[in-house]
Amino acid sequence: MGWFDKLTRPRRDVPSDLWKKCTRCGEVLLIKDLAKNLYLCSKCDQHLRMPLWDRIALLSDDNSFVEVNREIRSVDPLKFVDSKSYGERLKESIAKTDVNEAVTTGRASIEGQPFMLGVMNFEFMGGSMGSVVGEKLTRILEVGADEKLPVIIVSASGGARMQEGIYSLMQMAKTSAAIKKLNRASVPYISIMTDPTTGGVSASFASLGDVNIAEPGALIGFAGPRVIEQTIRQKLPEGFQRAEFLLEHGMIDCVVHRRVLKSTLARILRYLNA
């Protein structure tokens, strides 16, 4: 290809506002078509990342979602600065995503059954878990235990938020203990792992569902593949840490296609919910 072709061909490797490239087959997809098709690749059916509000619409009955604890916001307890200050990073993420934090929580119903919903947003600092993510999830889990409402959490996260240091680590303890409370109250908790679910999120609430569900092809694991490769100094096998790999190793209950995710959740809740 000559320099002229480079200039005139559409630059398909750079997703613009209108295009998105499939992460598996490389097909270039129109965003407006993607939104209509549940963010599935029309060519290879890859489950691409679904925006927050599309996800909430997918899993809850029409107009049933009522957000709670929207006002809880991150502070900067460590006065953390890397190439930018944490405060600046938060501001940018809020501007970019139009939400205050990496998780949005609320009350909703699914095929008529009321439940508490938490949906993580990978666009907000990689879906990382700091104090606010831990607090908001703990609150819906506690409401679930008190009011006997099932809880569904959709994870999408690279793990703990380093900028909050030890506070972010402790959110793993806090959310996991709240799930134990829910267990004791015999209220169902369903964890949905989407691409990616790793680190401290994978090693806490995301793995603790009465039923653990993953989306096809989602990357799920404790350590990121790059860290593992650097540690053991060998290439990782094909499909390692993908949803199907976890199913094979007994770590999740099922891999569910996005088109039938809502109906599957509703059916499971009808069985588990007293």
Place this chain on the structure above:
Amino acid sequence: MPKEFEFEKSIIELEARISELQVISESGKVDLSREIQAITEKVEALKIEVYGSLEPWQIAQVARHINRPSTLDLIKIICGDEFVELHGDRLFGDDSAIVSGLGRMGNHKVMIIGHQKGHDTEENIYRNFGMPHPEGYRKALRMMRTAERFGLPIVIFIDTPGAFPGIGAEERGQSDAIARNLAEMSDIGVPILCFVTGEGGSGGALAIGIGDRVFMFEFSVYSVISAEGCAAILWNDPSKAKEAANALKLRASNLLEAGIIDGILPEPLGGSHRNHQRAAEEIVKQIEAHLPILKKMTREELIENRYKKFRSMGRFSCEEELENA
């Protein structure tokens, strides 16, 4: 891992000089006691100067000193021959990076669980450098449930770079094992005392770290990520570990201030690797101070208090946004 650090080189040189002089002095040919006395005073002053003002990054190095007292070192000093080691998770195998068993600490019969590192390369390879696989965490949980059944308090020593990142660990559910422990430890009906003796490395540390009381040694660290890991991710440059160690606020004093831990155990000048006995004494002191109080609580009180303790951890604001630039 060097046995001495750059910042303590001059101290170690002077200490070596003292030993030499002592040998000469003892041979009886010359009396060097005044010279020895002078150098000793100099060394003590230097120790206070150097060890009294360690940077976070230097403390992170002391925390992983190869001669730091390990779980089995502490057990040996505190329990002697009475300790009975118990192995295995009853599911897959026995992880040598976590040890556990029954022993007596002070006036109390307890279940002891801890990460185990080695003091040399060979031992470290056997112990996987104190980095557990899922079976290690599952063994720990099995021991906790056994302790609960027999009303034994649990004493935990934390000292790990982190849970092992490897193929087998992922296949056998590292995430599940850690998450399960976090949930189940909030539901254990006997007292749990945790001591961070060296490195408190992220989720791999926390997975046996849900205690009614959590203590850190003065020169131990506890962090969501290692300084090197943080530097590699945020600065894309592992050599920025020094800056990362500062930013992460991973020292015992930081964690006490943040309300994450309940107390700091003092170390001798230079660190516990210079005096294992002293570290063991500090641990027993805390056990004697706290276990009698915790033993009086009911199962429900313990579980409720432990829940509240970890429930309160985190910093955020709840106000509606007013500012808008």
